[in-house]
Amino acid sequence: MSTEKIHSIKVPTQYKRVAAVLKTALESKKSLKTLMYNEKHARLRGMQAVLTKYFDNKGAIDEAIEKSQILQDNPRLCPILCKVLVTELILGLKKLNGESKPVQTVRAYKDRLAEALGVDKIKNNSEDKKDKKPRYVRINRNLLSVDEAHEFLASEEWRKKEYTPFENYDDFLKAVQELQEDEYMVDMHVDDLLIFHPKNKHYWANHNYTREKYFMLQDKGTCLVAELLSPPAGSTVLDMCAAPGMKTIHVSNVMNNQGTIYSVEQNPERYNTLCNMTKSAGCKIVQPINADALTITAEQCPGVEYILVDPSCSGSGMQNRMSMHSEEKNPERLRKLAGLQIKMLSHAMSAFPDVKRIAYSTCSLYEEENEQVVQRCLEMNSSFKLLSCKKSLRNKWRNVGNQDYKKIGKNCLYTRPSSDLADGIFIAIFESIKIIDDE
Numbered sequence: 001m002s003t004e005k006i007h008s009i010k011v012p013t014q015y016k017r018v019a020a021v022l023k024t025a026l027e028s029k030k031s032l033k034t035l036m037y038n039e040k041h042a043r044l045r046g047m048q049a050v051l052t053k054y055f056d057n058k059g060a061i062d063e064a065i066e067k068s069q070i071l072q073d074n075p076r077l078c079p080i081l082c083k084v085l086v087t088e089l090i091l092g093l094k095k096l097n098g099e100s101k102p103v104q105t106v107r108a109y110k111d112r113l114a115e116a117l118g119v120d121k122i123k124n125n126s127e128d129k130k131d132k133k134p135r136y137v138r139i140n141r142n143l144l145s146v147d148e149a150h151e152f153l154a155s156e157e158w159r160k161k162e163y164t165p166f167e168n169y170d171d172f173l174k175a176v177q178e179l180q181e182d183e184y185m186v187d188m189h190v191d192d193l194l195i196f197h198p199k200n201k202h203y204w205a206n207h208n209y210t211r212e213k214y215f216m217l218q219d220k221g222t223c224l225v226a227e228l229l230s231p232p233a234g235s236t237v238l239d240m241c242a243a244p245g246m247k248t249i250h251v252s253n254v255m256n257n258q259g260t261i262y263s264v265e266q267n268p269e270r271y272n273t274l275c276n277m278t279k280s281a282g283c284k285i286v287q288p289i290n291a292d293a294l295t296i297t298a299e300q301c302p303g304v305e306y307i308l309v310d311p312s313c314s315g316s317g318m319q320n321r322m323s324m325h326s327e328e329k330n331p332e333r334l335r336k337l338a339g340l341q342i343k344m345l346s347h348a349m350s351a352f353p354d355v356k357r358i359a360y361s362t363c364s365l366y367e368e369e370n371e372q373v374v375q376r377c378l379e380m381n382s383s384f385k386l387l388s389c390k391k392s393l394r395n396k397w398r399n400v401g402n403q404d405y406k407k408i409g410k411n412c413l414y415t416r417p418s419s420d421l422a423d424g425i426f427i428a429i430f431e432s433i434k435i436i437d438d439e
């Protein structure tokens with residue numbers, strides 16, 4: 001093949017797209033997870049592993065590139081594309097597709113890069129941490145019944161592990177940890193949540209049923225929010241911070257797609273994602289609203305009985321946050337976030353006269369965003385009381401809130417990465433005293 005011909009060979013689209021996402025992540029400080037939500041390119045989702053591996057080993061990879069002199073020797077090689085190709089070649093699939101010039105160049109430096117990287121410098125954080133966490137797959141009952149889901153899995157030769165109801169939570173966790181790679185089981189708290197061995201993480205991320213939204217890849221803790229809010233079919237719900245729409249979709253499942261869900265999102269881009277997600281997930285009862293939830297009135301959303309408040313938070317509980325900018329605890333940022341969280345929850349408690357129940361959730365493990373927000377809002381709104389999340393789960397639960405917050409801690413719920421095989425989530429459920437008294 002002539003050199004000219006080799007030079008005209010294009011870099012595979014998937015590498016170019018991944019490099020574009022990486023560039024945005026490095027420049028914008030947005031987490032990769034956020035950027036991936038907006039990325040429709042199917043093959044890119046398969047490259048998620050490369051991006052995670054890069055961020056887990058950023059220091060070592062950048063240093064190896066520097067030491068190998070690859071960029072100095074090849075000034076036309078794009079530095080970001082180089083990072084992607086090096087990660088894929090040394091830490092990812094260990095091979096590169098095609099014969100484009102950048103691919104050939106990186107291949108030619110393989111030994112030098114591998115030596116500079118050194119096995120001892122390679123972290124496999126994502127696998128170390130996440131491999132213990134199973135793959136959670138929730139059935140989107142708007143599009144697929146539970147029976148159909150099990151039939152489909154049988155047709156793919158998955159083995160369903162059957163259990164008599166678990167006596168306690170520890171037995172359940174043990175069973176999850178003992179799952180084989182070709183097995184799955186049903187969660188003990190959420191009936192439409194299926195649990196697979198961690199090795200199937202990428203399989204389900206790339207599966208057609210996930211793309212078609214028959215299956216939602218939703219971690220255990222976030223599934224508990226809709227379950228605990230538990231709006232009956234036909235009720236009226238307000239989701240105050242709705243995008244990308246995972247909990248709205250789950251709530252629509254809980255309501256058997258009957259009733260009304262007002263789903264509010266302030267950010268225009270995320271609002272579009274919300275509209276697309278809920279539509280493709282078969283939600284017939286969602287009325288999306290692009291607005292600041294703090295301005296939403298009972299006239300705009302009449303008859304609201306159930307409210308979900310899932311505001312922006314530090315995200316400190318997320319195991320799979322793929323941001324290289326995963327911050328240390330930042331008191332000033334937490335103070336600002338807590339201020340907005342309190343405003344949001346207070347608005348839910350005061351602006352909707354028919355409200356019966358409110359779920360407040362964060363993916364944070366910090367008390368400032370959790371117990372303290374709950375405490376402040378209860379002080380300001382005496383017409384609500386907390387329900388015990390643990391009791392709602394028939395006491396088959398372990399992690400509650402900090403009991404130093406009297407009458408608060410024990411009623412709130414945490415899923416903790418260290419002991420629940422799930423991301424860190426906080427949930428508090430409030431019930432209107434007025435409505436309870438009226439009944």
Ligand SMILES: C[S@@+](CC[C@H](N)C(=O)[O-])C[C@H]1O[C@@H](n2cnc3c(N)ncnc32)[C@H](O)[C@@H]1O
Nearest residue numbers: 241242243244245246247266292293310311312
């Ligand atoms: C944690 S995310 C919600 C995730 C969502 N509940 C789900 O399960 O898919 C918080 C969302 O609230 C939105 N948000 C923040 N402040 C808001 C406000 N004042 N009004 C409406 N939406 C807001 C953010 O843009 C973000 O999309």
